[in-house]
Amino acid sequence: MSASTVSWQEARRRAHEAGGRRAPETVALEDAVGRVLADDLVALMAVPHYASSAMDGWAVAGDGPWRILERRAEGPDEREREDVAQSVLRAGEAVPIVTGAVIPPGTRGVLRSEHGVLAPAGDETGQAVGTGPARLSVGPDGATGEPREGLHIRPAGTEAAAGETVFRAGAVLSPVHVAVAAGCGHDALEVVSRPRVTLVLTGGEVVERGIPGPGSVRDSFGPTLPAVLAGLGAEVVARHRVGDDFGATLAVFAAVPLRGSHETGDGTPGALLPEAATPPGGRTGLPGIRYTAPGLTERSIADVPGPVAELIVTTGGTGDSSADHVRPALRAAGAEFLVDGVAVRPGAPALLARLPDGRLVIGLPGNPLAAMLALLTLAHPLLSAMQGRGMPELGRVRMAEALPAGKAPTTLRPYRLVAGQAHPTAWHGAGMLRGLAEADGVLVVPQDGAAAGAELEVLRLPW
Numbered sequence: 001m002s003a004s005t006v007s008w009q010e011a012r013r014r015a016h017e018a019g020g021r022r023a024p025e026t027v028a029l030e031d032a033v034g035r036v037l038a039d040d041l042v043a044l045m046a047v048p049h050y051a052s053s054a055m056d057g058w059a060v061a062g063d064g065p066w067r068i069l070e071r072r073a074e075g076p077d078e079r080e081r082e083d084v085a086q087s088v089l090r091a092g093e094a095v096p097i098v099t100g101a102v103i104p105p106g107t108r109g110v111l112r113s114e115h116g117v118l119a120p121a122g123d124e125t126g127q128a129v130g131t132g133p134a135r136l137s138v139g140p141d142g143a144t145g146e147p148r149e150g151l152h153i154r155p156a157g158t159e160a161a162a163g164e165t166v167f168r169a170g171a172v173l174s175p176v177h178v179a180v181a182a183g184c185g186h187d188a189l190e191v192v193s194r195p196r197v198t199l200v201l202t203g204g205e206v207v208e209r210g211i212p213g214p215g216s217v218r219d220s221f222g223p224t225l226p227a228v229l230a231g232l233g234a235e236v237v238a239r240h241r242v243g244d245d246f247g248a249t250l251a252v253f254a255a256v257p258l259r260g261s262h263e264t265g266d267g268t269p270g271a272l273l274p275e276a277a278t279p280p281g282g283r284t285g286l287p288g289i290r291y292t293a294p295g296l297t298e299r300s301i302a303d304v305p306g307p308v309a310e311l312i313v314t315t316g317g318t319g320d321s322s323a324d325h326v327r328p329a330l331r332a333a334g335a336e337f338l339v340d341g342v343a344v345r346p347g348a349p350a351l352l353a354r355l356p357d358g359r360l361v362i363g364l365p366g367n368p369l370a371a372m373l374a375l376l377t378l379a380h381p382l383l384s385a386m387q388g389r390g391m392p393e394l395g396r397v398r399m400a401e402a403l404p405a406g407k408a409p410t411t412l413r414p415y416r417l418v419a420g421q422a423h424p425t426a427w428h429g430a431g432m433l434r435g436l437a438e439a440d441g442v443l444v445v446p447q448d449g450a451a452a453g454a455e456l457e458v459l460r461l462p463w
């Protein structure tokens, strides 16, 4: 463990502290699901904005029997609906009403259709007279005195008053939030811009198709990290593959001109030259940038241009061997290390750094489980902060079985819940993902381990 290594808790804290909130943008309601609200959401009108009927039937005024008025506006003509809505009902009058329609002023309550009986208009003796308006009475299924005041009326403003704050900034918008926003009169919402990520997969041994030979491995990250990052609210805007090559690794960090010459950590000279000084053989590739470095190849440069992302996530190459170039290239690019190793297993070589132009870099170890857990440790807090959200909360679970003391101050261990208790999953080696695939979360195990029945903190999974 190097002197610069920090505790797992401190690594999370630093990652959250490193992220500044991104600027807001306006999106249509249909594009807002999954986005983070940038401002408090205020109701633009009372919700509901008019008193409406909760039943099909009749709006009635005063005591029955009631004289039925044939006022109805069920068509699309908004003017006609408003006229009908505003005309006052007088005692002894009733008007047919459908669920959701406006309650006319003067209404006592709504007599639901099953509880009313209609008779043709009659004279004093009840004798039917011509084709005049029908009369409505409470039928045998209705209660005496029905409808009482306010029966089957949904009053205005019961869900929100006009101007009331309905959701706070920082809320992640579910489809239901968006439906409420529509109900509050919004056509578009202010959301935090998605943090943009450039994904850099290192490792000459990594293959993307077929059955690899000995020494080669199938790529676990290319097909999966964009989805995991999307689940954390980010958007992968560019993706690069680099071999075990210092220059190519440096190129992905050098998206803005850097001046001067930089000594790399392993002593390899990594020269980033100002434009005017680009020597013959120096390559151009990034907009406005020329630089040269040992091992720089045509392909590595051609791969690099693309939309500028605030965050670069690399995989592999975080170790100290001659094939590992992430740390030396970051040093050569003038990066400041915010997290330079974490006292956790697996995932110890993970790092967080800031480039001179402000872009952040998360270096994930190559071992697949270590990489996924480092992503939860560093990227989740960082991306939360970039979206104006707090530190992702840890859950708690009770252990079904004991876990032995660990070799590091913190061990992260996928678990499955059975009957409400946590069972650590098998296949938890740093290079294995099978245990995480079937996990319900990840245990944060202290150095001393845990007894059966003890409660432990857990990381929630973003998928």
Ligand SMILES: Nc1nc2c(c(=O)[nH]1)N[C@H]1C(S)=C(S)[C@@H](COP(=O)(O)OP(=O)(O)OC[C@H]3O[C@@H](n4cnc5c(N)ncnc54)[C@H](O)[C@@H]3O)O[C@H]1N2
Pocket (backbone or CB within 6 Å): 201, 202, 203, 205, 206, 217, 218, 219, 220, 221, 222, 315, 316, 317, 318, 319, 320, 324, 346, 347, 348, 349, 364, 365, 366, 367, 368, 370, 430, 431
């Ligand atoms: N002498 C030491 N050796 C190692 C140490 C140490 O402290 N001293 N730490 C070990 C730990 S812990 C880890 S984790 C790894 C860190 O390795 P790197 O980040 O440099 O990763 P690589 O060496 O590039 O790869 C490690 C492993 O992961 C496989 N890999 C890489 N990319 C992918 C991918 N896209 N999909 C699937 N698998 C991938 C790679 O083939 C290697 O097997 O260092 C230990 N060594």
Ligand code: MOO
Pocket (backbone or CB within 6 Å): 344, 345, 346, 347, 348, 349, 365, 367, 370, 371, 430, 431
């Ligand atoms: O800590 Mo490494 O990240 O085990 O595999």
